Amino acid sequence: MNEISYKLGVTKIFPCNYLPDKEERLLIAVDDRLANSESYGWLMTQGFRRSGEQSYRPHCPNCNACQSIRVLTANFIPSKSQKRSLKRNSHFIIKQSSQLKESYYPLFENYINTLHQDGSMYPASFEQFESFLSCNLTKQLFIETWAPANEEGEEEILVCVAVTDVLSDALSAVYTFYHPQYKAHGLGIFSILTQLNFCQQMSLPYLYLGYQIDDCQKMNYKDRYFPFERFIDGEWQLKLKHDVNKHNITK
Structure with missing residues (x-):
């Protein structure tokens, strides 16, 4: 699926709901070909999430604090x-x-x-x-x-x-x-x-937990279930166990 071009939309920039003094923007899956279970599953592997029927991913200027997490x-x-x-x-x-x-x-x-x-x-x-x-x-x-x-x-x-x-x-x-x-x-x-x-x-290898935001108290609890993978710069990076620096992600 990643070799096919899909139509995506970008929202306007608006104040971030989670981090003060930050701005938020979303990438929206607007292509009708993505509105099915198989495509939704693929979007999840690309760091997307859904709200209602809409699949989205943070696409913020100068910020990548929101990082998808899935537990192995x-x-x-x-x-x-x-x-x-x-x-x-x-x-x-x-x-x-x-x-x-x-x-x-x-x-x-x-x-x-x-x-x-x-x-x-x-x-x-x-x-x-x-x-x-x-x-x-x-x-x-x-x-x-x-x-x-x-x-x-x-x-x-x-x-x-x-x-x-x-x-x-x-x-x-x-x-x-x-x-x-x-x-x-x-x-x-x-x-x-x-x-x-x-x-x-159900023999399902992953549980997606949504977005981990380290500097937001309401959204920084998802990195406590080990091992997990965290979506950073387009790649899933593995974290096997907690260490002294909780925000250090290691493969």
Whole structure:
């Protein structure tokens, strides 16, 4: 596919959502021939990601802080803290769906309106929820985390949903939202660990985690799942383990 020319669009320059005093610009896959699962999978190997039906990649002037990360799932070994997360949350029930359910919306709304009032998606709306998370480009997997019923007679409670795209050789973590009252459980970390488990069960070699931005607190947590590859200057560079300089990428 990389020997074929495709039509791409470039957005205007606008203030960066993640780094102050930086400017942002996106490369957009506008070619209709790229609007299918196989092409979407190829775009992911080129550092792209999606929002709704639109595949994009940062194309910023004078900045390359956003770097795609994918975990090598067959060789993944959880750290001590990740093992504690798995143990702490082992009582949760994991379910899955292949459809974006309307019943997810109250959880999404609560998550956005409680924890992300400073974000671009606040206040939440059902139209935004549907357009952002639904996708016709490829199959989807919605990984549900449920709190079990208790002895007081309370039924199971949906506490987290990890929206995940299914590619031919990978899963892609699109977005995770959870019940704010369960924030102390570290459900973001737990969801990534659950997605890694699904990859291993499905014999998929990669889990794409999106863009790592070292200097942004909200976006610098994705380089903690080893081994991983980081897309730098058009190449996937391998990082096997953590070292003293966490931003030093070695092959």
